[in-house]
Amino acid sequence: xxxxxxxxxxxxxxxxxxxxxxxxxxxxxxxxxxxxxxxxxxxxxxxxxxxxxxxxxxxxxxxxxxxxxxxxxxxxxxxxxxxxxxxxxxxxxxxxxxxxxxxxxxxxxxxxxxxxxxxxxxxxxxxxxxxxxxxxxxxxxxxxxxxxxxxxxxxxxxxxxxxxxxxxxxxxxxxxxxxxxxxxxxxxxxxxxxxxxxxxxxxxxxxxxxxxxxxxxxxxxxxxxxxxxxxxxxxxxxxxxxxxxxxxxxxxxxxxxxxxxxxxxxxxxxxxxxxxxxxxxxxxxxxxxxxxxxxxxxxxxxxxxxxxxxxxxxxxxxxxxxx
Amino acid sequence: xxxxxxxxxxxxxxxxxxxxxxxxxxxxxxxxxxxxxxxxxxxxxxxxxxxxxxxxxxxxxxxxxxxxxxxxxxxxxxxxxxxxxxxxxxxxxxxxxxxxxxxxxxxxxxxxxxxxxxxxxxxxxxxxxxxxxxxxxxxxxxxxxxxxxxxxxxxxxxxxxxxxxxxxxxxxxxxxxxxxxxxxxxxxxxxxxxxxxxxxxxxxxxxxxxxxxxxxxxxxxxxxxxxxxxxxxxxxxxxxxxxxxxxxxxxxxxxxxxxxxxxxxxxxxxxxxxxxxxxxxxxxxxxxxxxxxxxxxxxxxxxxxxxxxxxxxxxxxxxxxxxxxxxxxxxxxxxxxxx
Numbered sequence: 001x002x003x004x005x006x007x008x009x010x011x012x013x014x015x016x017x018x019x020x021x022x023x024x025x026x027x028x029x030x031x032x033x034x035x036x037x038x039x040x041x042x043x044x045x046x047x048x049x050x051x052x053x054x055x056x057x058x059x060x061x062x063x064x065x066x067x068x069x070x071x072x073x074x075x076x077x078x079x080x081x082x083x084x085x086x087x088x089x090x091x092x093x094x095x096x097x098x099x100x101x102x103x104x105x106x107x108x109x110x111x112x113x114x115x116x117x118x119x120x121x122x123x124x125x126x127x128x129x130x131x132x133x134x135x136x137x138x139x140x141x142x143x144x145x146x147x148x149x150x151x152x153x154x155x156x157x158x159x160x161x162x163x164x165x166x167x168x169x170x171x172x173x174x175x176x177x178x179x180x181x182x183x184x185x186x187x188x189x190x191x192x193x194x195x196x197x198x199x200x201x202x203x204x205x206x207x208x209x210x211x212x213x214x215x216x217x218x219x220x221x222x223x224x225x226x227x228x229x230x231x232x233x234x235x236x237x238x239x240x241x242x243x244x245x246x247x248x249x250x251x252x253x254x255x256x257x258x259x260x261x262x263x264x265x266x267x268x269x270x271x272x273x274x275x276x277x278x279x280x281x282x283x284x285x286x287x288x289x290x291x292x293x294x295x296x297x298x299x300x301x302x303x304x305x306x307x308x309x310x311x312x313x314x315x316x317x318x319x320x321x322x323x
Numbered sequence: 324x325x326x327x328x329x330x331x332x333x334x335x336x337x338x339x340x341x342x343x344x345x346x347x348x349x350x351x352x353x354x355x356x357x358x359x360x361x362x363x364x365x366x367x368x369x370x371x372x373x374x375x376x377x378x379x380x381x382x383x384x385x386x387x388x389x390x391x392x393x394x395x396x397x398x399x400x401x402x403x404x405x406x407x408x409x410x411x412x413x414x415x416x417x418x419x420x421x422x423x424x425x426x427x428x429x430x431x432x433x434x435x436x437x438x439x440x441x442x443x444x445x446x447x448x449x450x451x452x453x454x455x456x457x458x459x460x461x462x463x464x465x466x467x468x469x470x471x472x473x474x475x476x477x478x479x480x481x482x483x484x485x486x487x488x489x490x491x492x493x494x495x496x497x498x499x500x501x502x503x504x505x506x507x508x509x510x511x512x513x514x515x516x517x518x519x520x521x522x523x524x525x526x527x528x529x530x531x532x533x534x535x536x537x538x539x540x541x542x543x544x545x546x547x548x549x550x551x552x553x554x555x556x557x558x559x560x561x562x563x564x565x566x567x568x569x570x571x572x573x574x575x576x577x578x579x580x581x582x583x584x585x586x587x588x589x590x591x592x593x594x595x596x597x598x599x600x601x602x603x604x605x606x607x608x609x610x611x612x613x614x615x616x617x618x619x620x621x622x623x624x625x626x627x628x629x630x631x632x633x634x635x636x637x638x639x640x641x642x643x644x645x646x647x648x649x650x651x652x653x654x655x656x657x658x659x660x661x662x
Contacts, residue, residue, distance in 0.1 A: 121391075121416065122395065123392060152388060155385025159382065159389060317464050321433070322486040
């Protein structure tokens with residue numbers, strides 16, 4: 001089912017917001033307002049916006065560490081996201097998690113983990129819980145191309161297939177596991193074929209193209225919803241910046257980055273909007289300005305939020321309750 | 324009160340908690356069709372079905388991750404490792420995820436999960452299948468570490484562990500599965516973090532847990548014959564640690580010997596000794612003794628294997644030193660240093 005105009009414009013705005021958010025957060029990192037490790041999503045927006053837009057509110061995401069964009073797409077409060085990056089009490093993890101550990105139970109965003117491959121196993125567990133309770137939700141489990149070489153990838157895909165768990169494994173293949181290219185890390189670079197070896201149907205989509213991602217997501221999620229079996233999808237995409245904020249990216253050529261930027265996911269959507277005369281150039285400029293203004297407000301919120309109190313140190317080490 | 328084995332007590336705890344809460348399920352290698360490697364889960368498949376008693380492939384990291392994810396989603400997994408040694412395959416999931424998710428998520432995601440395994444020295448199983456790993460888990464904030472030494476505690480502590488909203492590493496001792504003891508007929512819950520005074524005494528406190536608590540009781544019995552009145556405190560859990568019970572006891576006896584089967588360096592036993600100094604320094608009449616496993620991988624040959632973990636004699640000697648008994652031998656590790 002093709003997207004209607006409203007939905008397309010909503011996703012376009014979301015992509016603009018995420019890109020602006022990441023750009024400004026990255027700048028805040030250079031000002032030492034954001035600390036730790038910071039992995040920007042810029043360049044990969046079509047994947048998250050396309051796939052997550054098809055999820056239901058009660059579906060769950062288990063994510064890896066490049067999680068800011070996914071969090072916003074799932075309905076997370078971008079102010080709480082920025083505040084988390086700033087290490088503030090109003091952050092989506094109370095300032096305890098930081099960039100790699102965004103959480104919001106109320107929207108089904110189950111983190112944010114900093115250990116490569118871990119989200120695959122956790123998402124399989126969420127899928128197990130859904131099946132155990134007889135629910136019809138799906139767990140979208142997101143990871144990068146580096147994760148397919150962890151043992152947990154193989155163990156989890158085997159379990160999910162063996163037990164028929166409602167999980168969509170989404171591999172955001174941005175061609176580099178930190179600085180190591182897919183060719184230098186994977187004996188088999190067709191990642192979908194790995195999944196097939198566990199009896200899980202798999203396909204590859206253009207991760208720069210929102211329309212392709214959205215179409216694949218609609219089809220795959222509907223199939224899982226119907227037959228309760230896992231699927232695997234590899235979205236080939238590209239991050240414009242380094243692996244993290246401190247990465248100068250010496251392992252890639254300028255030409256390669258430029259070539260990918262020509263297929264910019266936001267540019268592709270803009271072209272469609274203009275070609276089909278849904279909006280004009282002035283409206284596009286207006287939406288860019290809206291996103292910039294929104295992120296300014298988000299930054300102001302994060303800046304002005306309080307730090308966690310010293311008592312936070314010992315809070316939430318152990319849960320007080322029992323069943 | 325009925326007398327049952329430690330194994331039967333664990334089985335009863337699992338069955339009762341599965342009856343109590345439909346979110347409790349058991350997952351691990353050979354827990355279902357095989358009826359449990361140590362037969363703890365015997366009969367549970369028939370009673371609760373394959374949805375709730377789940378055999379896994381040999382994928383420790385995979386099924387531990389599955390347990391953590393299921394716990395995030397609100398179920399109460401009981402993950403069984405065939406032996407504690409195999410959970411080393413899953414330490415990232417235990418340390419980085421089970422232990423930390425509640426904290427990292429600012430309290431949004433408790434992990435109500437039990438990680439069960441036989442721990443401790445086996446019989447001639449050598450280095451990779453025969454070790455006490457509780458020190459690793461006690462080191463990691465966010466985990467609770469529970470080690471029952473009697474059938475009644477096996478029942479009451481496992482039930483509490485399953486009901487607890489935190490990840491609990493529940494370490495059974497392989498050598499205790501056949502131990503018999505009285506167990507209350509009615510519902511029996513033992514709170515986590517409360518030590519049990521196994522024997523009152525006035526001369527010295529033996530502080531221990533798991534199988535060594537049993538050995539300490541025997542040692543105390545032997546010492547009584549020579550007029551030494553030792554108290555035996557069974558901690559039952561290392562996290563939470565019942566520091567109050569330790570302090571109360573040492574304030575009465577003025578001497579303490581900490582006994583554990585695990586190797587000594589970086590151990591909970593060393594931490595407990597430190598706590599004794601913190602809470603009872605002015606009350607102490609002798610240095611705190613530690614009787615722990617030798618800092619070696621477990622050897623295979625029967626005679627050498629026997630030397631690797633404390634026995635009654637080593638505990639008795641430590642008590643004799645603590646009470647300044649004439650002619651008490653030096654601890655082995657000290658003798659080796661002087662040799």
